[in-house]
Amino acid sequence: MRLTKTRLLFSLAGSSLAYPKREASAGPDAQKAQAIKETYQRSWKGYYDHAFPNDTLTPLTNSYVNDRNRWSVTAIDALSASIVLRDEESVNQILEFVPTIDFTTTAEPGDISLFETNIRYFGGLLSAYDLLSQEPWSDLVKNHTHIEACLKQAQSLADSLKFAFDTPSGIPDPIIQLNPEPKRKGSTQNNIAEAGTLVLEWTRLSDITGDPQYAELAQKAESYMLKPSPPETEPFPGLTGTFLSIEDGTFVNDDGGWGGYTDSFYEYLIKMYLYDPEEFGFYKDRWTAAADSTMEFLSSHPSTREDITFLSQYAGTDIIPTSSHLASFAGGNFILGGILLKEQKYIDFGLTLANSYYETYRGTATGIGPEGFRWVDNNLPTNSTNNPQPPSEDAEFYKKAGFWATSTAYILRPETLETLYYAYRATGDKKYQDMAWEAYENIVAAAETGAAFSSLRDVTIVDGGYIDKMESFWLTETLKYLFLMFDEESELQVQKDGSKMRWVFNTEAHPVKIR
Numbered sequence: 001m002r003l004t005k006t007r008l009l010f011s012l013a014g015s016s017l018a019y020p021k022r023e024a025s026a027g028p029d030a031q032k033a034q035a036i037k038e039t040y041q042r043s044w045k046g047y048y049d050h051a052f053p054n055d056t057l058t059p060l061t062n063s064y065v066n067d068r069n070r071w072s073v074t075a076i077d078a079l080s081a082s083i084v085l086r087d088e089e090s091v092n093q094i095l096e097f098v099p100t101i102d103f104t105t106t107a108e109p110g111d112i113s114l115f116e117t118n119i120r121y122f123g124g125l126l127s128a129y130d131l132l133s134q135e136p137w138s139d140l141v142k143n144h145t146h147i148e149a150c151l152k153q154a155q156s157l158a159d160s161l162k163f164a165f166d167t168p169s170g171i172p173d174p175i176i177q178l179n180p181e182p183k184r185k186g187s188t189q190n191n192i193a194e195a196g197t198l199v200l201e202w203t204r205l206s207d208i209t210g211d212p213q214y215a216e217l218a219q220k221a222e223s224y225m226l227k228p229s230p231p232e233t234e235p236f237p238g239l240t241g242t243f244l245s246i247e248d249g250t251f252v253n254d255d256g257g258w259g260g261y262t263d264s265f266y267e268y269l270i271k272m273y274l275y276d277p278e279e280f281g282f283y284k285d286r287w288t289a290a291a292d293s294t295m296e297f298l299s300s301h302p303s304t305r306e307d308i309t310f311l312s313q314y315a316g317t318d319i320i321p322t323s324s325h326l327a328s329f330a331g332g333n334f335i336l337g338g339i340l341l342k343e344q345k346y347i348d349f350g351l352t353l354a355n356s357y358y359e360t361y362r363g364t365a366t367g368i369g370p371e372g373f374r375w376v377d378n379n380l381p382t383n384s385t386n387n388p389q390p391p392s393e394d395a396e397f398y399k400k401a402g403f404w405a406t407s408t409a410y411i412l413r414p415e416t417l418e419t420l421y422y423a424y425r426a427t428g429d430k431k432y433q434d435m436a437w438e439a440y441e442n443i444v445a446a447a448e449t450g451a452a453f454s455s456l457r458d459v460t461i462v463d464g465g466y467i468d469k470m471e472s473f474w475l476t477e478t479l480k481y482l483f484l485m486f487d488e489e490s491e492l493q494v495q496k497d498g499s500k501m502r503w504v505f506n507t508e509a510h511p512v513k514i515r
């Protein structure tokens, strides 16, 4: 409560307060927000000068790759960030380009990921439409016909993609092609992340257009994940297997957790409840079941650092102490659930995860967390294949840090910072701003190259080399969550009082207006 009042005071005082006086208190920080915005502008310019309208900048060589079907993924994914960061120049550069994209085909034959296309392109266009349809964001736009173009193009893209759902079960094929003609890949399975991270965007398009077909397709697919069959593929209440049969919608395994291939299915359960608590009450029940089981069964403490709580993976009811940078979003999702359901236990557990996963940043030489890591859990059978001791070269590191890296890269991902954002918004505690700022400075120091910022090969050592790529989520997720943590109050910000929330962030951090 005390900190909420402080924050209010600062937002009233506005930018007239000198920076040094603010240092001890939480609240908006115009100077830090501006620094993050400049990093955003530098990243955008690097892409715009050397890669646009191709998909992705390769910042070491100042060149590009077309890795997302050459519809200009970095531009479309970045659009909502340009809007939120109020970068008028890039907003209009991207908007001018939007009407020129042909979403009915691809420039070259090739596979299209339904999931990636949905979260980056489709979510990006819908979000831009929602944001630019109202003040203050509409003021950024020079040519207002481009706002309607965002919606038109989102619908054109959905119309191109929708035959992916034309399977025996209605669970979509994860991969389709449009060139030389529309064709499903013919996959026999999909996973709960790729099939269960469509429902927000497709429901939103139906609500805006008044055409129910999009919501119906995505919700039908979701139905198999909400009521899993056979029963043994839900080893803990609410926590399911990973892969589903496209033929009949049954689960084909009982492995899972909060990492890749499953993560955003759980994320969207509570986000659909935020979108419309009446219609999606059952989604909330499933999230609550998953959250309770996660706290009871997956919560794990490293043998050398009992103060840390990570989330294990599972194979059936066997617990496997391993996790990932991706899974570090879970803390934020628990905090969001706690805010919406007014359940302090979820907020507290989310804060525990926020602090714990940040330890994977604190532990390394670069101050940045690795892509994958393990630990030993003394409450599990020791020396089993699921719970091995660290390799001898990692033993010293593990003793201090409480984890060791199994995959050392950092590809400019947002999840740990995303969770710190939720932690800050829920508590108003400046320590989360400080943690995020420290991570930001470390990332910029390690990843800055000539024209922009590059992925890193090995965060466990200083100067561990680069992977020549700047993923679009660096602009739209990592820098957007960082910026919002220091930006002033607005209706976009996550609110401590869930009843005041008006926007929901898709899994790519695109804000979508709730129903």
Ligand SMILES: *[C@@H]1O[C@H](CO)[C@@H](O)[C@H](O)[C@H]1NC(C)=O
Binding pocket: 049, 050, 051, 052, 053, 054, 064, 070
């Ligand atoms: C990719 O970007 C380069 C450099 O801006 C440009 O010349 C080229 O036309 C682009 N390629 C495609 C396929 O759009």
Ligand SMILES: *[C@@H]1O[C@H](CO)[C@@H](O)[C@H](O)[C@H]1NC(C)=O
Binding pocket: 099, 143, 144, 145, 146
């Ligand atoms: C606005 O954009 C549309 C579509 O690209 C274009 O036809 C029109 O000429 C533009 N209007 C102005 C005033 O530039």
Ligand SMILES: *[C@@H]1O[C@H](CO)[C@@H](O)[C@H](O)[C@H]1NC(C)=O
Binding pocket: 382, 383, 389
């Ligand atoms: C586990 O294995 C390691 C290495 O093989 C050995 O040093 C250690 O004593 C074993 N611990 C237990 C509890 O069996």
